Amino acid sequence: MCGIVGYVGDKQAQDVVIEGLRRLEYRGYDSAGVALVNDGSVAWAKRAGKLANLEKVLAESPLPGSTTGIGHTRWATHGAPNDTNAHPHLGNHGRVALVHNGIIENFAELRSEVEAAGDELRSETDTEIAAHLIETALAAGGTLTGAMQQVCSRLEGAFTLVAVDAEDPSRVVAARRNSPLVVGIGEGENFIGSDVAAFIEHTREALELGQDQIVTITREGVEVIGFDGRPAEGTRYHVDWDLSAAEKDGFDWFMRKEIFEQPRAIADALLGRHDAEGRLQLDEVRISDDELREVDKIIIIACGTAFYAGLVAKYAIEHWTRVPCEVELAHEFRYRDPILTRSTLVVAISQSGETADTLMAIRHARQQRSKVLAICNTNGSTIPRESDAVIYTHAGPEIGVASTKGFITQMIAAYLLGLYLAQVRGTSYADEIARVVGELRDMPGHVQRILDGADDLYALAAELEGARSVLFLGRHVGFPIALEGALKLKELAYLHAEGFAAGELKHGPIALIEPGLPVFCVVPPRGRDQLHDKMVSAIQEIRARGARTIVMVEDDDHGIEEFADTIIRLPRVSTLLQPVPAVVPLQLFACELATRLGHDVDQPRNLAKSVTVE
Ligand code: F6R
Numbered sequence: 343m344c345g346i347v348g349y350v351g352d353k354q355a356q357d358v359v360i361e362g363l364r365r366l367e368y369r370g371y372d373s374a375g376v377a378l379v380n381d382g383s384v385a386w387a388k389r390a391g392k393l394a395n396l397e398k399v400l401a402e403s404p405l406p407g408s409t410t411g412i413g414h415t416r417w418a419t420h421g422a423p424n425d426t427n428a429h430p431h432l433g434n435h436g437r438v439a440l441v442h443n444g445i446i447e448n449f450a451e452l453r454s455e456v457e458a459a460g461d462e463l464r465s466e467t468d469t470e471i472a473a474h475l476i477e478t479a480l481a482a483g484g485t486l487t488g489a490m491q492q493v494c495s496r497l498e499g500a501f502t503l504v505a506v507d508a509e510d511p512s513r514v515v516a517a518r519r520n521s522p523l524v525v526g527i528g529e530g531e532n533f534i535g536s537d538v539a540a541f542i543e544h545t546r547e548a549l550e551l552g553q554d555q556i557v558t559i560t561r562e563g564v565e566v567i568g569f570d571g572r573p574a575e576g577t578r579y580h581v582d583w584d585l586s587a588a589e590k591d592g593f594d595w596f597m598r599k600e601i602f603e604q605p606r607a608i609a610d611a612l613l614g615r616h617d618a619e620g621r622l623q624l625d626e627v628r629i630s631d632d633e634l635r636e637v638d639k640i641i642i643i644a645c646g647t648a649f650y651a652g653l654v655a656k657y658a659i660e661h662w663t664r665v666p667c668e669v670e671l672a673h674e675f676r677y678r679d680p681i682l683t684r685s686t687l688v689v690a691i692s693q694s695g696e697t698a699d700t701l702m703a704i705r706h707a708r709q710q711r712s713k714v715l716a717i718c719n720t721n722g723s724t725i726p727r728e729s730d731a732v733i734y735t736h737a738g739p740e741i742g743v744a745s746t747k748g749f750i751t752q753m754i755a756a757y758l759l760g761l762y763l764a765q766v767r768g769t770s771y772a773d774e775i776a777r778v779v780g781e782l783r784d785m786p787g788h789v790q791r792i793l794d795g796a797d798d799l800y801a802l803a804a805e806l807e808g809a810r811s812v813l814f815l816g817r818h819v820g821f822p823i824a825l826e827g828a829l830k831l832k833e834l835a836y837l838h839a840e841g842f843a844a845g846e847l848k849h850g851p852i853a854l855i856e857p858g859l860p861v862f863c864v865v866p867p868r869g870r871d872q873l874h875d876k877m878v879s880a881i882q883e884i885r886a887r888g889a890r891t892i893v894m895v896e897d898d899d900h901g902i903e904e905f906a907d908t909i910i911r912l913p914r915v916s917t918l919l920q921p922v923p924a925v926v927p928l929q930l931f932a933c934e935l936a937t938r939l940g941h942d943v944d945q946p947r948n949l950a951k952s953v954t955v956e
Pocket of ligand 1: 645646647648649691692693694695696697700743744745829833951952953
């Protein structure tokens, strides 16, 4: 949700900033802009639409050379996604240029103040008001850092701000509250980014900032203070992935690359989490075993695809631990006044670690004294920082807007959590836990087998290119997979798609079935006989009404062929783990269908990768 970049050093700032924006474009692509400090003034360019539009403008009318600059790629909140509302925004006299991610909630009141002072506002954005306020503070004397500090202490909401001052080319100043910001530490140059992808090709040394902190970068160094002006410190870390992880590597889309990375991502998610006997060790869990034994209820909170990982987790965690487990959409959670106690464990699942709805939900849970454990992919992001414990999913950077390897590793982490709780609480036998861990270790191979058959899924996408609507059916843990298959198709192919629990069919949705309607059906393994047979009956019922059935069923499960127009074979795994291989054909299908329909798979319309506003 908006990508921001800042640079000061000895390179051409425009090149560094544009390259950084390219790597952050997944965060928002409604408009893009850049501002450079040159010879006592700010030179800028901005354009609605994707970064390519801005690059075209810059190629036609190049900005003057500069080694200090900032840039922005936008997901619109205040004001339409047009040229005027694009960032950067300037102060009244064009001395300060500012880019912003987030929402300034008290902007209406500040706008009146700025207008009363006689300033002329050009855009409808909240950002422009902050630019005016910073410029006014700067005009009274002092540095950009001081002006930023004065203004930030007056702002309400969630924001990251990055600014330059025409009269001081030596510094770029940034501030953060409840919104992501990292600093890249180079030699004779320093960087600012919404995440490390912004500068990964220049440095892998990073500094994470705390809440309500301001950072000033110069060529020589980095200085951090709090909004209260007191010296503060960020946390240094080394980024353990390199540029290749942020590139497409020969794939047409990041999403397709990330689907194919899943065997490795699963292996990494499991790495170091168990000993040779299959006994689990989760070292980032800073909640004592005694506290885990006292847990009497688990509430999983998440949004979108991460919520579906939570639904899968519920089945597994309840089965292994016998602790009641609820799953809630994070944005609904705190508004319904949930019952939370000290013995409630809240599990927040978030790929980005920045989803505002999930963040607000965990804050609410912690205020009620519940313990919070995050399952997260992004090191040092806000949700794990504000949690009592974290299980990192280690999927590597996920750049495609639609979550794939993020989702699969969320499920792996949730299984690990369930098994760990079962181990600590003694609700499953050690050999049972070791058997499941062994099965999890086989998952990279199973997923690879599905990927090896990708061409069949692509052929299916070609056949179904004209479909106007697609349904997905599942039972038990196959139900969240049906929901996820439908979500992928909605967000990428812009098709009407719905996922249903197959048992619900006769209570209404069966009325949707008409001749030729494609329906994906996830058949549970035969281990759960009743479930399996009931699913087979549902397939017969919809086939009898003319549906085109695409049946996902495990190897050696025969007898369904006569009711299936297409069969997709899944490896034999135990029921609770079936979502891991079963989601992969649906990802491949959605990616291919959207590609055939000519959509931008990595940047679907109206979406952004991390939703940092509520
Ligand atoms: C869909 C998708 C979204 C996210 C959701 C939560 O493909 O990616 O539904 O899953 O916005 O995001 P995180 O996991 O970053 O909290």
